[in-house]
Amino acid sequence: GENVEQHPSTLSVQEGDSAVIKCTYSDSASNYFPWYKQELGKRPQLIIDIRSNVGEKKDQRIAVTLNKTAKHFSLHITETQPEDSAVYFCAASRGNFNKFYFGSGTKLNVKP
Amino acid sequence: DAGITQSPRHKVTETGTPVTLRCHQTENHRYMYWYRQDPGHGLRLIHYSYGVKDTDKGEVSDGYSVSRSKTEDFLLTLESATSSQTSVYFCAISESGQEQYFGPGTRLTVT
Numbered sequence: 001g002e003n004v005e006q007h008p009s010t011l012s013v014q015e016g017d018s019a020v021i022k023c024t025y026s027d028s029a030s031n032y033f034p035w036y037k038q039e040l041g042k043r044p045q046l047i048i049d050i051r052s053n054v055g056e057k058k059d060q061r062i063a064v065t066l067n068k069t070a071k072h073f074s075l076h077i078t079e080t081q082p083e084d085s086a087v088y089f090c091a092a093s094r095g096n097f098n099k100f101y102f103g104s105g106t107k108l109n110v111k112p
Numbered sequence: 113d114a115g116i117t118q119s120p121r122h123k124v125t126e127t128g129t130p131v132t133l134r135c136h137q138t139e140n141h142r143y144m145y146w147y148r149q150d151p152g153h154g155l156r157l158i159h160y161s162y163g164v165k166d167t168d169k170g171e172v173s174d175g176y177s178v179s180r181s182k183t184e185d186f187l188l189t190l191e192s193a194t195s196s197q198t199s200v201y202f203c204a205i206s207e208s209g210q211e212q213y214f215g216p217g218t219r220l221t222v223t
Contacts, residue, residue, distance in 0.1 A: 001171060005180070006154075032210050034210075034212070036155050036212070036214075043215060043216055043217055044155065044202070044203065044214050045214070046211055046213065047211065049210070049211065052216070058199060066179040070129075089154055089155060089163055091155075093210070098209070099160065099168075099170055100157055100212070101157070101171070102154040102155040102156070104152060104154040105154050
């Protein structure tokens, strides 16, 4: 099956700085890559996703990039704010009818 | 949040007892999933469903069974709970099989 690795496991940045979280995957047939944000004691929430026919996608302060050749994708958060502090998970899937595989998570701490 | 509820939200049970967790949706989404979340492991798929009575195993399905007799309900059963099944369980739904929306979670403790 698919193996998704996520780094770093913890990340501490100063408010206003950028944060980058990276994931690698093993199954070249994976074609859908979502990112989830989970605040303490809450449910994971989808924040952005990318499909394999696209190299980059942006939504305000967050962006995701995908390198299919190297089989890795990254989450970029610019102008970080204290409310960005949470655990972020990446995932990979082959799409419909298929399983999702999640990374182990990155705890982001944004210091005011 | 999408119309997803989970019950119970918290449960403490003893080793060897059967436990059933319920996921209920009001979105009429085709796909439903059960995950467990443990420190250091992220979210791991237990079972998922792609339609009424259509289910498949995930990566950590041993010791768990599921049933989906109606579009809106997806049940997860631990036939004989073990301490290793102490975890937070999340249900998720999806209309397309891609974007997933999670329920509030059930915290299960097996003593």
